Each structure stands twice: as structure tokens, then as C-alpha cells.
Amino acid sequence: MRNEEVAAALYEIADLLELSSDEDRFRPISYRRAARAIEGLAEAIEDLANQGRLEQIPGVGRGIAAKIKQHLSEGKIDELAALRSRFPPGLVDIMRLPDVGPKTARRLYLELKVTNLEELRKAAEEGRLRRLKGFKERSEQNILKGIQLREATKGRFLLGYVLPIADRIVEHLRTTAPVDKVAYGGSVRRMKESVGDLDILATATDPAAVTKAFTSMPLVREVIMSGDTKSTVLVGPERIQVDLRVLEPRSWGSGLQYFTGNKDHNIKLRTIAQKMGLKLNEYGIFRGEEQVAGATEEDVYRTLGLPYIEPELREDTGEIEAAAQGALPNLVTLADIKGDLHTHTNLTDGVNTLEQMAAAARAKGYEYLGISDHSPSLRVTGGLSEEHLRIHVAHIREYSKRSPDLKLLAGTECDILGDGSLDYPDSVLKDLDYVIASVHSHFKMPEKEMTERVVRAMSNDHVDILAHPTTRKIGQRESIALDMERIMEVAADAGTVVEINAYPDRMDLNGPHAKLAKEHGVKLIVDTDSHTTAHLDFMRLGVGSARRGWLETSDVVNTMSYEEILTFFASR
DNA sequence: GCCGTTTTCGGCCCGACTGTTTTCAGTCG
Numbered sequence A: 001m002r003n004e005e006v007a008a009a010l011y012e013i014a015d016l017l018e019l020s021s022d023e024d025r026f027r028p029i030s031y032r033r034a035a036r037a038i039e040g041l042a043e044a045i046e047d048l049a050n051q052g053r054l055e056q057i058p059g060v061g062r063g064i065a066a067k068i069k070q071h072l073s074e075g076k077i078d079e080l081a082a083l084r085s086r087f088p089p090g091l092v093d094i095m096r097l098p099d100v101g102p103k104t105a106r107r108l109y110l111e112l113k114v115t116n117l118e119e120l121r122k123a124a125e126e127g128r129l130r131r132l133k134g135f136k137e138r139s140e141q142n143i144l145k146g147i148q149l150r151e152a153t154k155g156r157f158l159l160g161y162v163l164p165i166a167d168r169i170v171e172h173l174r175t176t177a178p179v180d181k182v183a184y185g186g187s188v189r190r191m192k193e194s195v196g197d198l199d200i201l202a203t204a205t206d207p208a209a210v211t212k213a214f215t216s217m218p219l220v221r222e223v224i225m226s227g228d229t230k231s232t233v234l235v236g237p238e239r240i241q242v243d244l245r246v247l248e249p250r251s252w253g254s255g256l257q258y259f260t261g262n263k264d265h266n267i268k269l270r271t272i273a274q275k276m277g278l279k280l281n282e283y284g285i286f287r288g289e290e291q292v293a294g295a296t297e298e299d300v301y302r303t304l305g306l307p308y309i310e311p312e313l314r315e316d317t318g319e320i321e322a323a324a325q326g327a328l329p330n331l332v333t334l335a336d337i338k339g340d341l342h343t344h345t346n347l348t349d350g351v352n353t354l355e356q357m358a359a360a361a362r363a364k365g366y367e368y369l370g371i372s373d374h375s376p377s378l379r380v381t382g383g384l385s386e387e388h389l390r391i392h393v394a395h396i397r398e399y400s401k402r403s404p405d406l407k408l409l410a411g412t413e414c415d416i417l418g419d420g421s422l423d424y425p426d427s428v429l430k431d432l433d434y435v436i437a438s439v440h441s442h443f444k445m446p447e448k449e450m451t452e453r454v455v456r457a458m459s460n461d462h463v464d465i466l467a468h469p470t471t472r473k474i475g476q477r478e479s480i481a482l483d484m485e486r487i488m489e490v491a492a493d494a495g496t497v498v499e500i501n502a503y504p505d506r507m508d509l510n511g512p513h514a515k516l517a518k519e520h521g522v523k524l525i526v527d528t529d530s531h532t533t534a535h536l537d538f539m540r541l542g543v544g545s546a547r548r549g550w551l552e553t554s555d556v557v558n559t560m561s562y563e564e565i566l567t568f569f570a571s572r
Numbered sequence B: 001g002c003c004g005t006t007t008t009c010g011g012c013c014c015g016a017c018t019g020t021t022t023t024c025a026g027t028c029g
Helices: A003-019 A026-039 A045-050 A062-074 A078-084 A091-095 A102-112 A117-125 A137-152 A159-176 A207-215 A249-260 A263-275 A297-303 A319-324 A354-363 A386-402 A447-458 A484-494 A511-519 A533-548 A562-570
Strands: A181-184 A198-203 A220-226 A230-235 A240-247 A279-281 A284-287 A290-293 A368-371 A407-410 A413-415 A436-438 A497-501 A524-527
Touching: A003 A026, A003 A062, A003 A078, A003 A091, A003 A102, A026 A062, A045 A062, A062 A078, A091 A102, A091 A117, A102 A117, A117 A137, A159 A181, A159 A198, A159 A207, A159 A240, A159 A533, A181 A249, A198 A249, A207 A220, A207 A230, A207 A240, A240 A249, A249 A263, A249 A279, A249 A284, A249 A290, A249 A297, A263 A279, A263 A319, A284 A297, A290 A297, A354 A368, A354 A386, A354 A533, A386 A407, A407 A562, A447 A484, A484 A497, A484 A511, A497 A533, A511 A524, A511 A533, A524 A533
Parallel strands: A198 A240, A368 A407, A413 A436, A497 A524
Antiparallel strands: A181 A198, A220 A230, A230 A240, A279 A284, A284 A290
16 A cells, blocks of 8 residues: 555655745645645555556545646656656755744745755744744744654654554565564553554574565665664654564563563563572563563563563553552453444535445444534635535434434534633524534633633533543644643533543553543543544554553443433433 | 646635744745
8 A cells, every 4th residue: 555655755746845935835735635645545556556446535626636647657746746846855844833924934944045944944043034024932932832842753753653563574474474473662652642662573593584675675765784683674654663573482471571561661670680699681680590471461561470471561650569469450451442423524624425434433343433623714725605504404313213223312512612611502503413612713712711712611511522622633733721620620520531542642641641531430432533434543542552651441431332321422 | 736516727725823034925724
């Protein structure tokens, strides 16, 4: 599947078109729409191209189809190459800073000769930005803050992006290399929402052959080092660092444990070993020279007097103590999830129809799917008017009635307006199966005001779920200023369900916040915020966050059956 | 560049907010 690669090229064309002031402002929109549709395809773009079906993709017409074909056959697109030659490559990075768009990026380039983030930082630090018309000291500070935020996540990648790559590499080695066992470790295995690199572990009798298979994978862009048991490569257009360690079978468990981390968790385990007169390292647990454990992770933990600790808990935030007391949670799993309640259709900013979304949910084996399209104030999403919502709801109910297996719930993702009021009147909200409320505007309110705003929304009796509470976008936008303790207190009091939004750049709430919610007795829901059928797969990421938050099935409302969850919302 | 029960041309992504503005351009969703 080269879908992501094609989508990336189209996104880049869109970015560069925006920088060209002489361009039609609708062209970038068209390219982005096509790129999103291609990302969401279940089929391989190559197959569609071969079958002459590219123009069946929504948003792909003759022009874009031709460019896709050129990309697939020649590995380049003439228009993209031409656009690239017009601007320095760093300009797109500048354009992606918060509060900076194409116009500002272009001016910074033309008027200050700034061509990348580093030069921009220098210009801001030297106070040169404020010389520009419309810029003051405040704008300089904002830009510096934006660069800082970007750097904090520099070289880090979204779990939602890396996890499929990890799966592919593991699968590739399993099928093409002489490995006995192979798995990924590191922060990916702990389901951290952003990860710096990828660790692959394997056992094999012929380590050199595994290393060779690893370094010659099609995905590899550069081989950094390649030894007998340890090698490092960079993969994909983002050049993500992937390390491979080939272990002896008797060290499989200890190696996997060691490379899963995190560091603090490992240090604590080694301390425990030490106190027992043992030594723990990546090769096993040793008493003197003698290896006493290491073949499996269970083996390692058991030898230290502990039950197995799930990877998502290994952050040294109390899991080792809980394990010692036999008080580890029985974590929720992906298989426990019976439905997804935060999804969009093409009536607002989703790509697929209601019927397509339902079919995809059915294919996942869900009992139910909730449709929650946007409310009117989110104009660009085509937020539904009251009248359109009523028609939509009727359509959803009619589908559900005809469907014996998968049931649909009619909901909304209703905007929380600046004053904490909701974007639909109560008379509309009361007729829905459930109501999701969320913040999409006025992000920069001070904490007190913002907290009161969200509290007011939660206090509306019709609001069932608070979606993506912090509204952060990883590496792009800071969390809004919220008193999270207060939010959780109010949620517990009002019975508001709080969402773990599994969309890769949101992952909101994150694990620690989810844990906080649980400690307040708040119920949570794991939702994908799907805008295409393919996005339903994000559930796995959200469940990862739930597990990082120590959540059990009883904490997560979409582990309930259809009847149970209907009753649950109706009784609130 | 795409698209079509208002259409093969002319709309589409509009309105609010922000910061710096003196009347608004740029950004965001």
C-alpha cells in the first residue's frame, strides 16, 4: 500500500500551493480533500490505479488522478517538483507553526529572508520580527513559543503513525527472516501517545541472517549500524530510527522487559533484584554467574516476587507497589469494546456515508455505533442545522430499525460556545440518544474562565459526554487551560462521561488524566472521532491510553452492551 | 482542482476571533 505516500505528496502540493500568493485558494483544499480520502482508503491506491478506478475516489478527478499515476509509475510529480523549486523547504515548517499560516510564512521569507525554523527563531530572538508591519513584541513571543512546542516533540512521532510500521516490521521479519520470536518493545509497546524511536526484539539461531533481513527491508532508507546482534536503521520518509536486538532464547523475556522500559520502572526492578541478592539485566536474572530467570517476562517478574505487569503500566507510577500487594487492575482490552460513539459522516466533515460507517462498524464486530456529527457553529465542517439534524436522526433511527445486528445511536458533537452554552437548544438535545459536548473555539481563555465554561456545559442535563477535554493536538496545539481536578469533580457529580479520544494527534484524555478521572469515580468512554471508516481502527490507540490510565471494563462505558448503554444514557 | 436533482460554469470555505488595526488581514476549524 502506497496510500500514505501518495497522500503525503498531495498534502505537500497543498501546502506549497498555499504559499504561492498567485494561486487559486480552492486548489489546496481540493488536494487536501483527495489526500484525506486516499488516507482513509481500505484498498491499495496501486490497485485502484491499475483498475482505472482512481476517479472513483471522492475528491479525485482527472487532474489529481494523473498526478497519482505519475507518482506511482515515476516516483515523482512534475507539479510538486516545480513548486518545491519556488520555496525553500523549511518554509512549510514555518507555515505549520500555530498562528502562522501561508501568508505570514511568505512574508517572513520575502521580507526577512527567513527560510527555516532556526532562522526564524534567531530573527525573533533578535527582535527583528517586530519591525514588520503588524508585528509586535507579543507576536515574537508567540512565534518563539510555537517553535519551542515544535522542538519538544521534534524527532517524536505519533503512536498512531508508528504502531502500524511496528506491526509491518514485525510481520516482515516473522515471514522473511529465520526468527523464532519477534516483537516490538519500547514506548510503542507501552502505548505512549508519541514515541521517539522503535525497538524490535527477536530470537534466532542465526542472528546475522536476521540482521541482514532487517537492514534490507524495503522500508529502510538508511542503515546506521549493522552488527551481529544489534543494528539500527532509519525507515520511511520521516526517517524513524528503528533498533533491532537479536537475543538468545534464554534472554527473550529479560531482553523484552529491558527494552520495554520505562527506565524508572527498570531501575526499580533492578533495585528489588539487588535486595534479593540477584542481578537483573537485559540478559536475565543472575545469582552470581548462574542465570535463574530470563526466558519469559512472566519468569522475570515472578523471580522478583511479582505478578506479570502489563506494558502500559510500566511507568513507575505505583504499578510495582500495586503488583507487590496483588492490587494490579484487570485492564480493559480492545476485545471488551462493544461500540464507538464519536464518529462523523459525510453530512459534516466525515468522508463516508452513514451506511459505509455502519458497515465498517459491523465488520469490526461492534454491537453499536453512535453517529455524532457537528453542530452549526463549526461552519467549515458543515455543522448541521437543527432541521438537518432532525432529518439525520430520522435516517439513523430508520437504519437502526432495519439492522438486526448493529444498532445505531443518534447523537451529536455539539460545540461548547464561548460562554459555556451549547450550540443546540435543549429542545433539540433532548430528542437525541446521547450528546457529546466539546470545545472547538476560544482556546486561549484563562483557566478560571475556561473551567467555568466547560463546567457550565457539563451541567446541562442533556450533555452525556465531554469529548477531548484538553483539546490539545500533539506537537501542534497546547491544551486549553483547565482545572482538571475541578472538571473531574464536576463530572463525577453530574455523572458526565469523559472521553478518551483515540484520534492519533489528540489522544485526549491521556493515560495520567484517565487515571485521575478514575480516581474521582468518573466513567470514561473510548472513542475514535472517526472521519473515515479506516479511522475506526484508532480504537486500539485509545484503549492503550485507557490501559495506561489503569482502567478496567467497569470504568469504560462502551464495554456495555447496546441495551445497557441505552439504559445508561436514558437514566442520566 | 472537483463537482452536478439549482450546474459542464461557477461555486466551493464561511464566519468568528485575534492582534494590532484605525477599518482589517490572517488564521482557525
